[in-house]
Amino acid sequence: MPLKHLLHGCPHCGSREVEGGGDRVLCRGCGTRFERGGAGATVDVVEPGGRRTRVAAHRLARAVEEMSGGGRSSDGEGEPPEASARVRRGREEEAIGYRGRLFGFVEVLGEPAVATLRLTEEGLEILNGDGRPEEGWSLMELRAVQSTSSSLQIYTADGELVQFRFGDASPLYWESLLHRALRKAYRESGRGEIVEFQPRISVR
Amino acid sequence: MIWYVLFKTLLGLSARLVARVRVEGRENLPSSGPYLLVPNHQSVLDPVVVQSSIRRNDLFTLTKSTQFGSPLFRWILPRVNAVPVRRYRVDPQAVRMVLRHLEAGHGVCLYPEGERSWDGAIQPLRRGAVRVILKSGVPVIPCGVSGTFDVWPRWSHRLRRRPVRIRFGTPLHFGRHDDRDEREARVDETATVLRTALAELSGTPMASERAAGRGLPGAYAGESGKLLDGSPRSSE
Numbered sequence: 001m002p003l004k005h006l007l008h009g010c011p012h013c014g015s016r017e018v019e020g021g022g023d024r025v026l027c028r029g030c031g032t033r034f035e036r037g038g039a040g041a042t043v044d045v046v047e048p049g050g051r052r053t054r055v056a057a058h059r060l061a062r063a064v065e066e067m068s069g070g071g072r073s074s075d076g077e078g079e080p081p082e083a084s085a086r087v088r089r090g091r092e093e094e095a096i097g098y099r100g101r102l103f104g105f106v107e108v109l110g111e112p113a114v115a116t117l118r119l120t121e122e123g124l125e126i127l128n129g130d131g132r133p134e135e136g137w138s139l140m141e142l143r144a145v146q147s148t149s150s151s152l153q154i155y156t157a158d159g160e161l162v163q164f165r166f167g168d169a170s171p172l173y174w175e176s177l178l179h180r181a182l183r184k185a186y187r188e189s190g191r192g193e194i195v196e197f198q199p200r201i202s203v204r
Numbered sequence: 205m206i207w208y209v210l211f212k213t214l215l216g217l218s219a220r221l222v223a224r225v226r227v228e229g230r231e232n233l234p235s236s237g238p239y240l241l242v243p244n245h246q247s248v249l250d251p252v253v254v255q256s257s258i259r260r261n262d263l264f265t266l267t268k269s270t271q272f273g274s275p276l277f278r279w280i281l282p283r284v285n286a287v288p289v290r291r292y293r294v295d296p297q298a299v300r301m302v303l304r305h306l307e308a309g310h311g312v313c314l315y316p317e318g319e320r321s322w323d324g325a326i327q328p329l330r331r332g333a334v335r336v337i338l339k340s341g342v343p344v345i346p347c348g349v350s351g352t353f354d355v356w357p358r359w360s361h362r363l364r365r366r367p368v369r370i371r372f373g374t375p376l377h378f379g380r381h382d383d384r385d386e387r388e389a390r391v392d393e394t395a396t397v398l399r400t401a402l403a404e405l406s407g408t409p410m411a412s413e414r415a416a417g418r419g420l421p422g423a424y425a426g427e428s429g430k431l432l433d434g435s436p437r438s439s440e
Contacts, residue, residue: 001359006322023360039323039366041246041353041408057357058409060219093290096272098282104297106269106278106288144292145317148270149358155292172322196331198318199294 001149003043009172011063014046034060064091065176080120081177085151086112087126090161100102107161117164119177121185124154139185146198147175152177155200158185207283208261215284218377219249222363223355227257229372235260238306238342239375241313243404245320247352249368254283254313254347256371257370264305265313266298278396289319306342316398324353325411326403329395338387338394346373346398348405371405 007025009016017031023036031048038044045053047200079085080095096103115134116127126135137156144155151165152174166174183194183202231240241263243254252267267286272278281288287305287415289298302312316333319325337344351368378394381387403410 001361007285023362028289036357036360037354039351039354041357046256056324056409058321058323058411061323061325091210096278096282096288102297103282103286104288104295104301105290106272106291107292109273146268149320153292161292163280170378199332201343202331 002160003034003036004045005149005170006057006061007043007064008173009064010067011060011067012047016068067175068176080118081174082116082118082127083164083174085115085117085164085166087115087117088112088163088165090163095099096153108162109161112165117174119174119181121181124178139182140189142178142182142201143181144198144200145175145178147171152178205261208285210279211284212256215252219252219256222365223249223253223351223368224365225253225257225368225370227370227372229374230257230259230437232345232372232374234311234343234345234375235257236309238309238340240306240310240337240340240342240344241311241347241372242316242337242344242398242402242407243313243347243349243370244326244406245315245317246324246408247320247347247356247358249352249356250315250320251348253352253368254349254370258311260311262309263311264301266302266315268319276375277291291305294332295404299339302336306340317397320358321353324357325409326406327411327413329399331395333385334391334395334398337398338378338381340388341378342360343375343377344398345375346372346401346405347371348402348407350406350408367408373401373405376401382405 002021003023003025004018007018008204010018010027010029010032012027012032013030016123017028018025019028025034033046037046037054041057043053043057045055050052091110092108093105094108096106118125118127123136123138124135126149129133140199141157142154143157146153148171150171152171153161153163155161179197186192186194186203195204196202196203223250243250255263264285264287266289267281269288270287271289287298287301289295305312314333316329318330321327330365348371351366354364354366356363381390399410
């Protein structure tokens with residue numbers, strides 16, 4: 001996982017055109033560089049002139065979250081976000097035990113399939129090779145949403161667990177997008193304010 | 205027990221190769237009887253440094269079920285008292301296991317944020333975790349973890365040797381609430397008390413305290429951290 005998964009946009013200028021790997025991110029929009037900080041959960045911000053500032057990582061993350069708005073890219077206003085992902089589905093749940101005692105259950109995922117994930121105002125879609133929707137879930141069909149360090153997982157009304165493991169895209173960004181979309185949909189349909197997205201979406 | 209002690213010792217020593225661990229407040233941990241240990245979660249190293257800082261060998265830790273994905277971890281984790289919890293759905297088996305271990309007089313560790321922090325700040329606590337705390341009625345030991353984010357944040361592959369501090373707080377008593385409505389009525393208040401305790405013990409900000417920063421760098425400049433060269437920060 002790279003720093004780019006945390007800073008998936010530029011907290012300085014708001015551009016989504018960020019690049020880099022490992023512990024560095026460069027904004028192509030304003031030239032600001034971001035590097036993993038030394039201590040205190042910080043990130044170093046290096047402005048194009050060379051001025052270096054150490055900033056708390058959560059402040060930068062918050063700025064990115066707020067500046068990313070509805071998830072529309074700066075150069076593609078109105079385009080629903082898409083990302084390439086390896087899709088795996090929950091196949092079964094397996095019991096875990098030790099010395100004859102049941103500890104609990106874990107999910108077993110099926111074989112991965114490469115696909116493109118798209119988020120529209122209505123829901124999540126999986127696109128086929130021609131860019132056409134092959135499968136989808138309306139936002140109201142989602143029962144839980146969670147991210148791992150490399151993937152996004154949804155649990156559907158049919159009781160299916162679906163995992164999207166991203167190549168380059170940030171799972172944090174996608175989780176944030178989906179949270180926004182769900183909050184908006186629930187609010188507009190009069191279902192209330194979402195207070196939690198997992199282990200199930202619950203409202204107040 | 206043998207496996208637990210072996211892994212606790214080996215992993216604890218390994219963690220100390222990359223982290224200079226300082227432990228405070230060990231006297232707040234009960235020497236016997238059930239208790240819930242509730243740390244904040246900054247890094248994958250947290251369970252190792254926390255568990256290896258505790259002398260008792262009967263601590264069971266709720267662990268996300270995806271960790272049991274590989275055969276190796278499926279073999280190791282039950283031997284280090286890791287109890288799987290499915291996070292994508294309500295997991296009654298995990299709740300049963302917590303209550304059974306507490307009834308048996310063991311300690312149970314749960315990370316109430318539900319996942320590692322992406323940015324070091326303390327996330328909102330999961331309501332399900334707070335409900336379990338309110339149902340259990342046992343002493344709750346808040347545990348502030350700081351520094352593991354600097355050693356190994358969630359988004360990095362590289363470890364850096366940094367100081368880590370584990371602080372066990374004084375036990376909190378929320379009482380036992382078997383009635384669902386009564387429990388539900390106390391969730392918010394309990395979560396606030398716990399989260400505040402974790403923030404104080406770890407010296408870590410809460411996610412709700414994040415700066416409302418649009419138009420940076422002005423929004424973040426001057427509020428946190430220091431300039432690396434030590435000069436005053438500009439107000440641009």
